[in-house]
Amino acid sequence: MHTPPTWRIARENARLIGYRCRRCGFIEFPESRKTCKRCRAPSEFEEAQMGVRGRIVSFVVQHRLPEGFETPLPLAVIDLENGARVYGQMIECKSEELEVGLEVEADFRVFYDDAGLRVYSYKFHPVRG
Amino acid sequence: MTNIHGYGTAIPGNRISLAEINRAWGRPGGRGERAIASADEDVVTLCVKAARRALAHSEIEARDIGAIYACSVSMGYSEHTLAGSVALALGAEGALTLCDLGLSTRSVTAAIQCCVDAIRSGRIVYGLVVAGDILRARPGSECELTSGAGGATLVLGSPPGVAELAGIGSHTEGFIGRYRSEGGFPQMDDERFVFQQGFSVQTAQALRHLLGRTGLKAEGYARAVFGAPEPRWGARLAPKLGIAVERVFTLGGELGSAGCAMLLLDLIGALEQSQPNEKILALSWGPGGSDALALTVRERSLSQPTVAEQVANKELLTYPEYLRAIKLLGG
Numbered sequence: 074m075h076t077p078p079t080w081r082i083a084r085e086n087a088r089l090i091g092y093r094c095r096r097c098g099f100i101e102f103p104e105s106r107k108t109c110k111r112c113r114a115p116s117e118f119e120e121a122q123m124g125v126r127g128r129i130v131s132f133v134v135q136h137r138l139p140e141g142f143e144t145p146l147p148l149a150v151i152d153l154e155n156g157a158r159v160y161g162q163m164i165e166c167k168s169e170e171l172e173v174g175l176e177v178e179a180d181f182r183v184f185y186d187d188a189g190l191r192v193y194s195y196k197f198h199p200v201r202g
Numbered sequence: 203m204t205n206i207h208g209y210g211t212a213i214p215g216n217r218i219s220l221a222e223i224n225r226a227w228g229r230p231g232g233r234g235e236r237a238i239a240s241a242d243e244d245v246v247t248l249c250v251k252a253a254r255r256a257l258a259h260s261e262i263e264a265r266d267i268g269a270i271y272a273c274s275v276s277m278g279y280s281e282h283t284l285a286g287s288v289a290l291a292l293g294a295e296g297a298l299t300l301c302d303l304g305l306s307t308r309s310v311t312a313a314i315q316c317c318v319d320a321i322r323s324g325r326i327v328y329g330l331v332v333a334g335d336i337l338r339a340r341p342g343s344e345c346e347l348t349s350g351a352g353g354a355t356l357v358l359g360s361p362p363g364v365a366e367l368a369g370i371g372s373h374t375e376g377f378i379g380r381y382r383s384e385g386g387f388p389q390m391d392d393e394r395f396v397f398q399q400g401f402s403v404q405t406a407q408a409l410r411h412l413l414g415r416t417g418l419k420a421e422g423y424a425r426a427v428f429g430a431p432e433p434r435w436g437a438r439l440a441p442k443l444g445i446a447v448e449r450v451f452t453l454g455g456e457l458g459s460a461g462c463a464m465l466l467l468d469l470i471g472a473l474e475q476s477q478p479n480e481k482i483l484a485l486s487w488g489p490g491g492s493d494a495l496a497l498t499v500r501e502r503s504l505s506q507p508t509v510a511e512q513v514a515n516k517e518l519l520t521y522p523e524y525l526r527a528i529k530l531l532g533g
Contacts, residue, residue, distance in 0.1 A: 083290060084290065087250075087290050087291040088291065088293055143241075164240070164242070165215065165240075180251075181247050181250050181251060181291065182240075182242040182243060182247055183242045183244050183246075183247060184242075191244060191246070191278075193246065193247065193250075193291075196242065201515065
């Protein structure tokens with residue numbers, strides 16, 4: 074049953090909306106609204122509109138993956154403009170282009186197909202031009 | 203009066219040259235290119251991107267949009283919503299009219315007419331017309347040489363904008379010409395037959411209807427866009443309509459046909475090159491007939507990124523890479 078969990082985060086997924094812990098300011102994307110991962114304790118959260126641009130903090134290029142994944146698959150940890158840290162797939166770039174500090178931009182893409190229903194979220198590509 | 207307040211486009215960066223397609227099939231020659239969506243792009247992602255850019259260009263907030271009219275002939279679902287998917291991504295919610303159209307590439311001008319009617323009636327102030335398609339064709343077929351991809355959006359409204367919609371004409375016949383069964387590849391009857399008996403006749407009649415309403419001759423329009431399924435058709439027909447070939451603007455040679463989005467891509471490309479007070483003709487065609495729109499440019503305005511920038515920003519694919527992108531090869 075894919076619809077309930079997909080629908081619960083559809084709005085956040087579609088608009089890059091995270092949740093900011095009122096106690097420590099840590100922004101989570103997209104799921105947590107009860108327990109802060111940094112405080113490791115229950116907290117209150119407020120919505121945080123994340124920016125579409127950010128910089129790579131760390132990355133890895135995966136070469137050996139199970140069937141269904143296209144390789145090489147570059148993945149990166151990215152700090153977005155407003156302080157949120159996210160993990161995402163890099164697209165439209167060569168592996169050798171990737172470096173810590175590279176400026177990237179979020180792009181709305183098909184994430185996966187669940188029983189025929191396409192699910193969308195953001196992938197990242199280097200800022201061009 | 204209905205006005206265009208903003209526009210946005212989404213043109214995939216991948217291209218395949220017609221020469222590369224012909225080379226794969228042992229055929230000589232081939233001029234021009236086709237836009238190819240990546241495997242993780244679909245009609246929704248193209249339309250969302252175009253709609254966001256159009257809203258940014260118009261400087262209108264999503265909450266001020268009263269209706270979204272979306273059209274596509276290739277969304278890939280028999281039951282779903284393109285307009286609703288765009289609304290979710292934009293943050294346009296609540297008392298909002300959603301309308302999904304499709305089946306014929308002519309539906310893009312039906313969407314515009316629906317939006318215009320809603321604005322003129324006073325029911326809404328601003329509405330979006332969203333169009334997107336990723337056309338696939340049977341490898342080796344004639345249609346493979348013309349099937350492109352893209353998304354485009356117009357923001358329409360009653361207050362003064364960057365261009366004014368001055369009139370609409372229509373002509374309807376039961377002519378089909380081009381069709382595609384569910385899950386299949388497009389089929390077109392003999393190309394010359396469809397051009398002569400379908401496209402030429404119905405487009406000319408829609409234009410006649412429009413010119414009768416506006417009282418202006420075809421020669422009075424500085425540019426014309428056709429959004430035709432076959433990129434060369436517009437220039438082939440134009441002289442017979444009283445439109446000089448050099449006044450026809452089309453991206454079809456660079457992108458192929460992007461289905462419902464083609465008319466808007468051509469129109470927005472023309473708007474971005476036009477000067478104030480220029481008049482533009484936009485003629486749609488698809489199974490069922492044709493609609494003709496007359497527009498008057500109020501100010502030259504560029505959406506970001508511009509059509510010209512997106513056309514220039516490209517990466518050429520090999521034939522196997524193209525087959526992987528359109529999911530006809532590989533997992």
